[in-house]
Amino acid sequence: MSTATQPLVPPLVRVHDLAKTFDVSAPWLNRVIERKPRTLLHAVDGVGFEIARGQTLALVGESGCGKSTVARLLVGLYAPTRGGFTFDGQDAHAAFQGRDARALRRRIQMIFQDPYASLNPRWRVEDIVGEPLREHGLITGKAELKARVDELLTCVGLSAQDMARYPHQFSGGQRQRISIARALATAPEFLVCDEPTSALDVSVQAQVLNIMKRLQRERGLTYLFISHNLAVVRHVSDQVGVMYLGRLVELADKHTLFSHPRHPYTRMLLDAIPKMHDTGRARTPVQGEVPNPLDPPPGCAFNPRCPHANARCRAERPALHEAGAGTRVACHAVQEGRL
């Protein structure tokens, strides 16, 4: 977010220089015998953004760009290697470790991609949705639990009768609604949604997206929305961050990003979307593929695929800088005015 559009209220979520490195080395014995070096995978490398209360920031990128790792870092499933984030003014990763962890977890919840894997098949819906309530001590008796679960199910468009059923009795879209109801159980302020509709059919996707937007309006929820589908992102988000190989390459508000994309990678992604009402129009496919994250190219990670790359791009890694109109771009070509 640029300083010009900086809101007066501090942002709810402020991520600074977040990094996560995974050690994917060969086992110790192989390293000793075969003299293999340690290998480190920089899944997320220096990502920073802010999300204002009640807003949605979407992270987009292709598989392996680190967007899901960011999600897991923000709910405390991973501890960061470097950097961190503050939630409502407090250092969240310190809090996740400390005595206040429980209170923080109540305020940050997550919705996962696969509603078939994220619900326990042996539990009834009542137990699935009721677990966070019980776990966080938010209810006192059985009757209250039932009443709260009923209320949660109703607000995602399911009914009280569904309480006694098991996950396999529901379709994919209904399961994702159960996941949403469970995430809402603790009345969180911040929801991290990792590809919440990618496993769903389009007509069902529309239902779930509409529910998510309505809940945001009604409850003032803040979303981090992770997706690879730019059309969905354009529909739900206020701000968009584009990731490539563990780094943010462009961060802008939705309208600017979609109308004036600056980074060559963002332009490529936008060009790659099939246009529906323009039948037969061939897309301009970009050559090449995402490089191996274990062995990223020096300089700008996008340089091997970039039509505007020069010597500097191949040597020096660009940092995120202001590029006007509230856009921040990590690209030498944009900074030098070549693009």
Added chain:
Amino acid sequence: MALLEVQNLVVEFPTRRGVLRALDGVSFAIAPGEILGVVGESGAGKSLTGASIIGLLEPPGRIASGQIRLEGERIDHLPHAQMRRIRGRRIGAIFQDPLTSLNPLYTVGQQLVETIQTHLPVSAAEARQRAVQLLKDTGIPAAEQRIGHYPHQFSGGMRQRVVIALALAAEPQLIVADEPTTALDVSIQAQIIQLLKSICKTRGAAVMLITHDMGVIAETCDRVAVMYAGRIAEIGPVHAVINHPAHPYTAGLMAAIPDMESERDALYQIDGAMPRLDTIPPGCAFNPRCPRGFQARCRTERPELIAAGPTQAACWLHDPASGVTA
């Protein structure tokens, strides 16, 4: 004459609780060199249609009635040995996950050479030469070296190129591509779609492209069939189906897709979900969800495909006898 003709195809799955009808009277044709898209949500029967054509229906599923004709010749009840000669030679197949359709224990060269030699009377050296050429044609750099590599040494997009090369190895007249780009990222998806389109055009192969992605259909196909609950709801030229859908289901589906052009606060939603096979309602299968379920007939009598302008839709709205203007 149509290259492939499917008439009243019915596929059933016998279960302990009775026979489930997964495909119920599917009819369409593909002309030589044509790209037909088959689109629908999960469970609509699009993959089953593809599997029936290439003779890879998993038991206990069986073709209960109907006909599949390839150049006028029936192929739906051929013995396995005969079907094997057609599959690969005259009908190629591309599946969603390139990792499972390649054998991890053989190099891609071995797999290509084996396929070529199974179907074409060529020597080993010629087959190898063809294999290298196929890899080149599908855009794999350094094909001479890559031919000795194993599938795991390729990236996802490159693997799908190998699968396309395999499907094209014996120069089939028809390729059944079942979700060929679903497992790929958008930038790779664009590359693969363009490859599929251009390579089939230069070789004159027809394609049946099965996908749930309307965007892919829009840019690739000549005609599209929209499936719902085991039947074709609408079939017609792709621009007509997308821009002027005649069936309420197609219209709803199109409106539910978030697009890059318009600005909407809420997406149009079709309430409910596609019925399960054991609970398909009588009459039109879409009637409980239909915003235009306008008459008792929709709930009792099943509509067949009726001409609706440039397309055909299985909807009573377009029956002149209904006296309604759609």
